[in-house]
Amino acid sequence: MEFTAQQIADFLQGEVIGDAQVKVGNVSKIEEGRPGTLTFLANPKYTHYIYTTGASIVLVNRDFEPEGKIAATLIRVENAYSSIAQLLNLVSQARPEKKGIDSTAVIAASAAVPQSIYIGAFTCIDENARIGENVKLYPQVYVGENVSIGENTVIYPGVKIYRDCVIGSNCIIHAGTVIGADGFGFAPHNGSYEKIAQIGNVVIEDFVEIGANATIDRATMGSTVIRQGAKLDNLIQVAHNVEVGSHTVIAAQTGIAGSTKVGSHCMIGGQVGFAGHITVGDRVNIGAQSGIPNHVKSDSTLLGYPAVPAREFARSTVMIKRLPELQKTVAELQKEVERLKQQLKEK
């Protein structure tokens, strides 16, 4: 299926600069653009590619001002990134929907499963689970006892959801993720450890996306909570009784230790570690691989191990680089002072 630049501009409420009749049938990255494809420019790092890209159409932000000749037709839009997202969603939604319940699926008699659902092969739904309308459970998923899943949620292959957990509506959970495994709680007892039963659950609110092979542990008591609109990447560890605030975004391989509360609208880099029992405010930015040992105030930007304000981290990094020089300066000063003492004595 092909579309003209004009058709796309109309759909995106954008403005065509160049040949409005050029047609595209696919999308591409700007650095790999081929004729017959549409691409976009959002990240300024990639601006230089616009002068050489082979793509037929480039979506650009309304404030983009060319500094040279561009072969492609441009479509100016309010936000190039949002616009490409809209187009990608169109392509994605054009795919036929998964439907129906595979005959191999095992569904407990007491489970509530609507007709509108997709359930793939070898998926198992345990006693008293309640599944919402239009939910998609891919193959080999496990839904434990009393679990509830809200409407339109998509659960990819091999996800395991332990008993009593609650998944909201319009969520996406990627393959291999484990929701509701026991929190890591043990009491020392005569040189060994006794397990502390974890009788709480996990509550995932609406519009949450969780990547592949992540682990969200159930609470000891009460709930581990992922609030509305939060986005968690792959291989993330969320320990028992943690709370992740709404619209907070967390990159891959980050870990949050037990009972810590992370606020809303935070942006957390990859491989970050949070200590347990701390509170992180709202709109906090934390750089990749940082270690967060203590409470963090709202609107902070932190980086490092242990994390400090980002500016301080940059300064320390420079200072550490200059340490050999500093050491040398001090050694020279020692000699100078020795010489001065000697000279003074001789006077």
Add this chain to the structure above:
Amino acid sequence: MEFTAQQIADFLQGEVIGDAQVKVGNVSKIEEGRPGTLTFLANPKYTHYIYTTGASIVLVNRDFEPEGKIAATLIRVENAYSSIAQLLNLVSQARPEKKGIDSTAVIAASAAVPQSIYIGAFTCIDENARIGENVKLYPQVYVGENVSIGENTVIYPGVKIYRDCVIGSNCIIHAGTVIGADGFGFAPHNGSYEKIAQIGNVVIEDFVEIGANATIDRATMGSTVIRQGAKLDNLIQVAHNVEVGSHTVIAAQTGIAGSTKVGSHCMIGGQVGFAGHITVGDRVNIGAQSGIPNHVKSDSTLLGYPAVPAREFARSTVMIKRLPELQKTVAELQKEVERLKQQLKEK
């Protein structure tokens, strides 16, 4: 089901302070305590909540001395944390046990499976596997050829155990964990790598708990060993030929490279990395996100990257913070010395 403070105190061999007839039917966290629930105070960080909690009963340590008015009934016990653990276990054990073999499970004719077992849907037990009494294999588990699993062990959904591995009795392995994948061994050969076959296995001793989506690789030769009573959290990587000592506790996302031996009764934080071929002594404490490049003596407390004794790390952190100041001091000293030299020359 409800219990009075007196009944609970009798069960825990504790002492009631306040209304012995108040009843509770559930547990809660102290900061979220509601009437009709029991909570506990073990971590001193939470002490202030005891004066405001809505919970009807609070378990406290025998040495707890109130510094204000407390509305709740207290039960004084030897160890509040152990006591709440006992109560949570009671609640947990009150649940009906999973039993029986699901008709969809595929069990090799040569596998030994006792009547007392639970085997969930879509679990696959390969040739010559031997499963102990009262073992629970949740749905979608894979038990490879010649694997043996000791009595009372619980294997959660989707765990994969490769051939020849040995799992002890009374172990718990959480969903998605992989036991016995090949160690990461390759020999460079003409600019590419040749795989080194990994013909060893994994041996997990008794009373071990392993979290979700962890990976314990098989040995090249011999065994990768997790000793009795060790507790491993989620997303932990244990490489080939590693040995983890008895009653050692390791937090999430830590990785141990090949052939390293970690002693017994160690406490290892999250996201720690151990180099390969090193030996870590007994009762070693390692802070979160540390990097351990070399051997570690017993009874050490380490922190940092590369890890140093915890005090040294704290001191270095302070020193690094003060570097700009130090730099300034040195610059001033240089000027002073220059001035002195000048003055001396002028005399």
Add this chain to the structure above:
Amino acid sequence: MEFTAQQIADFLQGEVIGDAQVKVGNVSKIEEGRPGTLTFLANPKYTHYIYTTGASIVLVNRDFEPEGKIAATLIRVENAYSSIAQLLNLVSQARPEKKGIDSTAVIAASAAVPQSIYIGAFTCIDENARIGENVKLYPQVYVGENVSIGENTVIYPGVKIYRDCVIGSNCIIHAGTVIGADGFGFAPHNGSYEKIAQIGNVVIEDFVEIGANATIDRATMGSTVIRQGAKLDNLIQVAHNVEVGSHTVIAAQTGIAGSTKVGSHCMIGGQVGFAGHITVGDRVNIGAQSGIPNHVKSDSTLLGYPAVPAREFARSTVMIKRLPELQKTVAELQKEVERLKQQLKEK
């Protein structure tokens, strides 16, 4: 089955030193060597064990010169590590091959599956997938729509491959790994995030090995690519549109953020983090736990957070250790200078 030292030496084109008729039936590690087993010495750290090992035969490099009495028969070979690898492969290949298609497997009518394949229980192959000759799909694997898998590739239990991904020939993918989950892409929109559909795929070239519970995300547009011969360990995160070069080796728990390109023949330690949108050259060595925020030139050796040339890291580490001393020296200098000023004034 037993072999004499002479038989093994002939097979490996090696030279026997000692009793050529001694027989072995198994392999062991040098520090745990038992009579009747063969071991090897490749890592110089283990040299001292050769004088005490109980193994009957030890493979050594041709240039090994004993510095004491050795009880075992030696076999001198060009490369002891390669030779043991050859022997381990022999042992491994002696095992009966997995064959046939389990009756429980669900295979779409439109999927192309040759007779030579092994498909384990509860494996699901979706519409239009194309599987090559001699492929092994262990139990509980998911192969999505339009996926293609090249000949001789082995996919271990529970691997999940999303639609449209391409897996080369002679690859090994370990249990629990997820190929082709959505890249982590969201556009901020009125205080929340809109998902950006990820319509690209993952391409894994030939002779690639990927460990257990790793995650390789599909591209937003185009492909995430793992080039020929690359070896990735367990729990590794590869984000959307990343490219990993040929014959690059990456240790466990490392993460590569979106659109980053890592060159060929690199050696990357465990728990390393790469920022997004950077280019790492060929033959780059990066130490464990490093953070790579920027482009890296070919043939670099980096270490640290943020990573610096390895020598610089070593120097900085020493400098940081000496900071308290430096601080003290500076304080003494201040006093000295003060004294000198005083003395000068008094003259």
